[in-house]
Amino acid sequence: MTPHTQRAWGYGLATITSNGEILDTWYPEPQLGAIPPHRDRWIAPSHIEELATPDPRRDVATDIVTVSIDLDEAPASTPDAYLRLHLLSHLLVTPNSINLDGIFAHLPTVVWTTAGPVHAETFDRLRPSLKRAGIIATGVDKFPRLLDYVTPRGVRIADASRVRLGAHLAAGTTVMHEGFVNFNAGTLGQSMVEGRISQGVVVGAGSDIGGGASIMGTLSGGGTQRISIGEESLLGANSGIGISLGNNCVVEAGLYVTAGTKVTLLDGFNHTENPKTVKAVELSSIDNLLFRRNSLSGAVEVVSRRGERVVLNQALHT
Numbered sequence: 001m002t003p004h005t006q007r008a009w010g011y012g013l014a015t016i017t018s019n020g021e022i023l024d025t026w027y028p029e030p031q032l033g034a035i036p037p038h039r040d041r042w043i044a045p046s047h048i049e050e051l052a053t054p055d056p057r058r059d060v061a062t063d064i065v066t067v068s069i070d071l072d073e074a075p076a077s078t079p080d081a082y083l084r085l086h087l088l089s090h091l092l093v094t095p096n097s098i099n100l101d102g103i104f105a106h107l108p109t110v111v112w113t114t115a116g117p118v119h120a121e122t123f124d125r126l127r128p129s130l131k132r133a134g135i136i137a138t139g140v141d142k143f144p145r146l147l148d149y150v151t152p153r154g155v156r157i158a159d160a161s162r163v164r165l166g167a168h169l170a171a172g173t174t175v176m177h178e179g180f181v182n183f184n185a186g187t188l189g190q191s192m193v194e195g196r197i198s199q200g201v202v203v204g205a206g207s208d209i210g211g212g213a214s215i216m217g218t219l220s221g222g223g224t225q226r227i228s229i230g231e232e233s234l235l236g237a238n239s240g241i242g243i244s245l246g247n248n249c250v251v252e253a254g255l256y257v258t259a260g261t262k263v264t265l266l267d268g269f270n271h272t273e274n275p276k277t278v279k280a281v282e283l284s285s286i287d288n289l290l291f292r293r294n295s296l297s298g299a300v301e302v303v304s305r306r307g308e309r310v311v312l313n314q315a316l317h318t
Contacts, residue, residue: 008092009035009068010083011044013051015060015117023110023117025065025082026149032092035068057133058118059126074101081106085143085166085183089150095168095184095202096226107142114138143183156316167197170205174316178211185217192312195235204231206312210253212238225259230287232310243280246287248309255293257300259284263291267303 010030015023028048044064054061067079071093075081081103087093110117115135118126123137130136138145143164147157154171157163163175166183172190175181179193186197189205197203198217209215213235215227229235230246236253243259251257259281266275280300283289288305 006072007034007068007070008032008083008087009066010086011048011064011066012079012082013048013062014065014079015062017060017119017122021108021119022078023060023108023119024144025067025079027083027086030083030086030090030092032087035066055115057126057129057135058113058115059122060116060118071098074099075103075106078106078108082165086150088166088168088184088186089146089152091152091168091170094188095186096200100184104142109140109142111137112139112141112144112148117144146181168202172205176211179209182217189231190312192316194237198227201227201229203229204233204247206232206310208234208310208312210235210237210239213251214240214256216240216242216258228285230285234310243284246285246289248287248305249289250291250305250310252290252292255291255300257291261300263300263302266301 008030010027012025012027014025017023049064052063065079067083069080069083075084084098084100088095109120111120111123113130113135120140138161143166145160146163146165146167147160149165152169155169156174158175158177162179163181164183167181168186169181170187170189173187173193175193180196181193182197182199185199185201187203191203191205192208194211195209195213196215197209198215200218201215203209207229218226227241228244230249232247233245233249235241235251238254239251240256241251243257257280259279261280262277263280263283264275264277283302290303290305292301294301
């Protein structure tokens with residue numbers, strides 16, 4: 001990041017337990033840059049100040065906090081961590097551009113309810129009164145739903161539970177019912193998401209993640225490679241990748257291509273009778289490729305794509 005956007009700040013509404021533990025923080029208007037001089041509680045609008053009240057139903061209170069952070073440093077508190085997630089979902093920063101090291105330690109596991117977060121250790125005690133009040137649990141997790149904190153402009157999300165706070169969704173993105181977008185991941189332009197976008201993954205404009213498709217992230221198995229999808233590319237239904245795709249690439253339905261998958265290079269790559277075989281990682285980020293499985297031999301093949309490009313249905317993304 002450039003020096004003038006290295007810092008960020010915001011006023012937030014923090015949920016605090018009776019024991020003083022902060023469960024979450026909502027930032028309605030996070031800002032890049034240094035906090036203006038002499039700013040404190042009074043910067044929050046009156047309609048936000050009015051929300052800073054106790055909620056005995058959940059055994060919590062809400063209070064205004066003002067937080068200023070260095071985006072190059074690791075998160076240092078729960079309000080700090082939540083500010084970084086809000087910056088991503090407000091599209092003020094892009095995935096993988098700010099320091100999120102150790103963020104899990106600052107995100108308590110809470111019971112998310114239709115009235116807000118409840119401390120996990122007190123939920124069973126409060127369950128009868130919560131039920132009488134018509135308050136139900138929607139999950140137990142460190143990350144809340146994106147739509148409980150941010151409404152991204154120009155975006156369609158069919159199932160709110162499938163997109164976490166910290167997802168970066170550009171205008172024109174459609175996330176269908178079985179689509180999933182993790183934190184620090186998302187889209188850079190109009191995209192169709194019917195599969196899984198894992199942590200750290202970015203998808204270029206005009207690309208389609210087909211139903212049941214999966215993109216490997218960096219949270220499981222000790223992975224460190226950052227995977228991306230270029231522009232106007234397609235992951236077919238129930239396909240998957242563990243490498244980056246360039247622009248105008250297609251992975252056929254049902255084919256999973258990992259970094260170590262052996263692929264045979266055909267048309268556009270070879271001018272001999274003996275096609276070359278390489279590991280798929282050697283083709284990472286190369287444009288205009290079609291990955292397919294030979295229906296007779298079962299071998300994974302790669303050919304150059306020519307002609308018609310991947311085109312989204314504009315009626316679904318405008």
